Amino acid sequence: MGVADLASLILWGAVGACVGSFVNVVAYRLPLGISLVYPASRCPSCHSALGPTENVPILGWLLLRGRCKSCQAPISARYPLIEALMALLFMGVALWMQNSLGNVGTSSGWGAVIGYSLWIAALVSLALVDWDTMELPDEITRPFVALGVLFHTLVPLLATDDGNQASIGLMQSLWGIVFALGLFDVLSYGSEKLLGKEGMGGGDAKLAAMLGAWLGWQGLLVALAVGFLSGALGGVLAMTLKWIKQGEVFPFGPFLVFGGIVSLFAQDVLVSSYLNLIGW
Numbered sequence: 001m002g003v004a005d006l007a008s009l010i011l012w013g014a015v016g017a018c019v020g021s022f023v024n025v026v027a028y029r030l031p032l033g034i035s036l037v038y039p040a041s042r043c044p045s046c047h048s049a050l051g052p053t054e055n056v057p058i059l060g061w062l063l064l065r066g067r068c069k070s071c072q073a074p075i076s077a078r079y080p081l082i083e084a085l086m087a088l089l090f091m092g093v094a095l096w097m098q099n100s101l102g103n104v105g106t107s108s109g110w111g112a113v114i115g116y117s118l119w120i121a122a123l124v125s126l127a128l129v130d131w132d133t134m135e136l137p138d139e140i141t142r143p144f145v146a147l148g149v150l151f152h153t154l155v156p157l158l159a160t161d162d163g164n165q166a167s168i169g170l171m172q173s174l175w176g177i178v179f180a181l182g183l184f185d186v187l188s189y190g191s192e193k194l195l196g197k198e199g200m201g202g203g204d205a206k207l208a209a210m211l212g213a214w215l216g217w218q219g220l221l222v223a224l225a226v227g228f229l230s231g232a233l234g235g236v237l238a239m240t241l242k243w244i245k246q247g248e249v250f251p252f253g254p255f256l257v258f259g260g261i262v263s264l265f266a267q268d269v270l271v272s273s274y275l276n277l278i279g280w
């Protein structure tokens with residue numbers, strides 16, 4: 001079976017929607033300190049449990065027309081949107097792996113698809129939690145720094161062909177972590193000395209380390225460039241539209257996550273067009 005023939009692609013998309021459902025649970029429950037697996041999903045207003053058909057990703061929300069069956073309280077459209085987004089991202093990882101590995105259904109190819117997909121699921125969870133609470137929980141960032149190192153150790157070992165491009169390799173991963181922690185240390189030291197206040201939280205540094213562990217230091221650079229640029233644009237936009245006041249802090253995590261996902265899929269294109277632009 002190829003990494004991205006149509007049947008496996010659709011199947012992997014369905015897995016992505018189910019993982020998206022879990023991402024919603026994590027984003028809702030982790031900040032509240034509630035168990036992620038028990039009890040089963042229930043209405044946030046009247047606490048009545050969801051039936052088996054209502055638990056189906058995307059379709060369940062559509063069947064209920066966005067309202068709880070028992071109390072008619074509206075259920076946020078964010079739930080099905082995140083499920084759809086995760087389905088697309090999971091399929092995106094499989095297609096991207098197909099492009100960089102060629103049509104080979106190798107074990108390292110599938111291992112890489114699974115690894116990167118779960119990494120993205122963790123990133124989207126972090127973006128949602130940061131958006132809601134301005135916190136980036138260590139419970140997600142710390143293990144995924146270690147998992148990045150493990151991933152880039154195991155995938156090259158599992159690779160059967162010598163042209164393995166599914167992994168950046170262990171050294172790149174380690175340099176990504178060192179670079180992220182070093183850079184954010186300098187940034188926070190600098191903003192403390194110059195502005196007299198803490199610029200970015202320690203959570204942002206651990207999120208950057210999680211990006212570096214999976215993308216390597218070069219991929220991390222692209223992720224940071226996209227993250228800072230989109231964060232600046234988002235900040236200006238939010239101030240123009242008066243969503244936030246000048247000087248008000250807003251979560252930076254979602255922009256770093258956006259940069260990380262863009263970097264995974266498009267770092268080669270971005271780097272070569274940038275080098276073209278500056279005339280290299």
Ligand SMILES: [Zn+2]
Nearest residue numbers: 043046068071
């Ligand atoms: Zn209800």
